[in-house]
Amino acid sequence: xxxLVESGGxxxxxxxxxxxxxxxxxxxxxxxxxxxxxxxPGKGLEWLALISYDASNKYYLQSVKGRFTVSRDNSRxxxxxxxxxxxxxxxxxxxxxxxxxxxxxxGVSWGQGTLVTVSx
Amino acid sequence: EIxxxxxxxxxxxxxxxxxxxxxxxxxxxxxxxxxxQQRPGQAPRxxxxxxxxxxxxxxxxxSGSGSGTEFTLTISSLQSEDFAVYYxxxxxxxxxxxxxxxxxxxxxx
Numbered sequence: 001x002x003x004l005v006e007s008g009g010x011x012x013x014x015x016x017x018x019x020x021x022x023x024x025x026x027x028x029x030x031x032x033x034x035x036x037x038x039x040x041p042g043k044g045l046e047w048l049a050l051i052s053y054d055a056s057n058k059y060y061l062q063s064v065k066g067r068f069t070v071s072r073d074n075s076r077x078x079x080x081x082x083x084x085x086x087x088x089x090x091x092x093x094x095x096x097x098x099x100x101x102x103x104x105x106x107g108v109s110w111g112q113g114t115l116v117t118v119s120x
Numbered sequence: 121e122i123x124x125x126x127x128x129x130x131x132x133x134x135x136x137x138x139x140x141x142x143x144x145x146x147x148x149x150x151x152x153x154x155x156x157q158q159r160p161g162q163a164p165r166x167x168x169x170x171x172x173x174x175x176x177x178x179x180x181x182x183s184g185s186g187s188g189t190e191f192t193l194t195i196s197s198l199q200s201e202d203f204a205v206y207y208x209x210x211x212x213x214x215x216x217x218x219x220x221x222x223x224x225x226x227x228x229x
Contacts, residue, residue, distance in 0.1 A: 035218070037164075037218070044207065044220055044221070044222045044223050045156075045158075045164065045207055045209075045220040045223075046220070047209075047217060047218035047219065047220070050216055050217075059215045059216055059217060061217065095163055095164070097164075100169065104211065104216035105152070105154070105169065105211040105216075106154035106166060106169050106209060106211055106218070107154075107156075107164065107166060108166055108175070109166075110163040110164050110165070110166075111163060112162070112163050113163055
């Protein structure tokens with residue numbers, strides 16, 4: 001079955017960086033668009049980024065463009081999210097999600113998330 | 121930007137009763153709407169896409185309806201495992217960006 005396992009979260013100071021990973025299995029990763037979504041403590045879901053199956057197209061939430069970078073390594077079945085210049089308001093659980101057949105529409109399967117805490 | 125508004129924020133329902141959740145879009149999104157369930161401490165789970173198409177493995181007590189700007193998620197007879205937060209999400213935009221409603225918490229009455 002589909003499995004998505006995020007890692008790389010932790011505590012970082014404001015202005016710092018982190019790289020999140022999402023290890024995928026149970027489907028043909030190289031054929032599937034992938035997404036990142038976050039959830040601040042006690043809040044709702046916020047979509048962040050999308051990367052096409054071959055990384056030729058990337059889309060971002062406007063408010064994170066220039067600070068967050070999505071990438072993938074299809075040889076390793078792994079999705080990444082580089083978080084730079086982090087702010088306290090970036091504190092959240094970060095989820096990766098497998099896109100639907102089209103790739104862009106909705107999240108078919110989700111990982112359990114990794115917690116990022118931005119604090120001095 | 122398309123804004124999604126869910127109501128009510130909290131719904132108190134007794135087990136076995138029917139729950140009706142609403143989601144409104146700020147503009148016409150046709151049937152480009154998904155519903156997710158999120159239990160405490162867990163990841164979101166896809167319930168419905170295309171406003172009314174059930175995702176794989178979802179019990180038949182869940183159903184979705186609507187198009188355009190008004191959508192409904194109905195749980196016909198609430199089970200203990202259904203007490204959770206439910207989010208709607210639109211995918212009408214291009215370039216593709218998802219926007220979610222703020223969620224409806226279904227709690228035990």
